[in-house]
Amino acid sequence: MTNQINELAQQQLKDYRSIKPGTCFSEPDFSLEISEAYAVQDEVARLRVQDGERVIGYKVGCTGPGTTKLFGMKGPIRGILFDKEVLENGVKVDPNSFCNLAIEAEMAIKIGENGQILSVFPVIELHNFVFRAPDKSLSELIANNGLNKGLILSDQTWEKLPDEFDETSILSLEINGSIIDSGDLWPMDGGPLSSLDWLQQHLVEHNLQLLAGDIILGGTALGLHPAQPGDDINVKINEQSAVQCVINSIAI
Helix, strand or coil, rough: CCHHHHHHHHHHHHHCCCCCCHCCCCCCCCCCHHHHHHHHHHHHHHHHHHHHCCCEEEEEEEECCHHHHCCCCCEEEEEEEHHHHHHHEEEEHHHHHHHEEEEEEEEEEEECHHHHHEEEEEEEEEEECEEEEEECCCCCHHHHHHEEEEEEEHHHHHHHHHHHHHCCCCCEECCCEEEEEECCCCCCCCCCHHHHHHHHHHHHHHHCCCCCEEEEEECCCCCEECCCCCEEEEEEEEEEEEEEEEEEECCC
């Protein structure tokens, strides 16, 4: 099984870098158990680190009502974040670098010493939004790293302690000047601690641990939305712009 996981991880990484993620799931009768899917995810991460990338945190996904309804299944699930896919506020995003680019407005957590919450802040999460199997599954979601292909940070002025954001604060996603989704800052009752507690327990079970400075995507109460060339994306908290990007137009 170890050799099979390694071979599958190498194929997954090749597909990912070719912007054709998860082609194995289009094969008839192909399936993975959840434990095998995490083994593939971890082996892909090992290969990426071996090639010079660095793990800078994790995502907790498939937790909020928007994504669970869209996917037809409920997590949480874990994904891994890498340094070369962290972008700055205001970036121009190349849609050709993605397979069916989709975005989420989301809150992130920065980890301090001893796994404590140092700060929280809004981000835009970038995705390859593709499922290839006839039926969506958590295993496909996990093996494809929660569909993650990067994140866009807000400016450091948005990094605050959790209690500095009022419980009634509203996170919203605006595309081309129109608000298309809005909701609570966090997807689970208990706020950022719920996401963090689940992740810490999960990582222990997989012989992993959080490090000071890690970024955790805490999941979103909003949905996953397609982004088109030319779109102007703006994530707001209480109607105040927090993190933005523009999707480049595709030259003809």
